[in-house]
Amino acid sequence: MASTTETQYPTLNEDLKVNVAIIGGGITGISSAYMLNKEGINTAIIEAERIFQGTTGHMTAKITSQHGPIVK
Ligand SMILES: Cc1cc2nc3c(=O)[nH]c(=O)nc-3n(C[C@H](O)[C@H](O)[C@H](O)COP(=O)(O)OP(=O)(O)OC[C@H]3O[C@@H](n4cnc5c(N)ncnc54)[C@H](O)[C@@H]3O)c2cc1C
Secondary structure, three states: OOOOOOOOOOOOOOOOOOOEEEEOOOHHHHHHHHHHHHOOOOEEEEOOOOOOOOOHHHOOOOOOOOOOOOOO
16 A cells, blocks of 8 residues: 555546446455456446555455464
């Protein structure tokens, strides 16, 4: 967040026709849009604030499975 340029996407001021409309540009919405786009599905992300700057932008970015400690 501190080292990347802030995104500036235009406000949606007109009707848009897409196959999939995703509400929310966090990791869930962006990942879904990425996968859908890769399959050639016309997708739009509607974000109320700024892309990736909700909870996603403030997580610690660790990857774990089930958050369970592995005891050896
Ligand atoms: C302190 C903290 C640390 C974390 N650390 C980790 C970690 O290390 N590893 C991990 O895997 N997970 C972590 N998590 C959990 C992880 O951050 C969340 O599970 C994940 O970011 C949720 O992503 P999301 O896209 O579902 O939601 P969000 O990132 O919240 O995105 C939702 C977006 O939708 C937008 N929105 C909401 N309503 C509307 C509307 N009506 N119209 C348009 N836009 C709307 C919001 O503005 C927001 O940008 C952490 C969470 C917290 C709070």
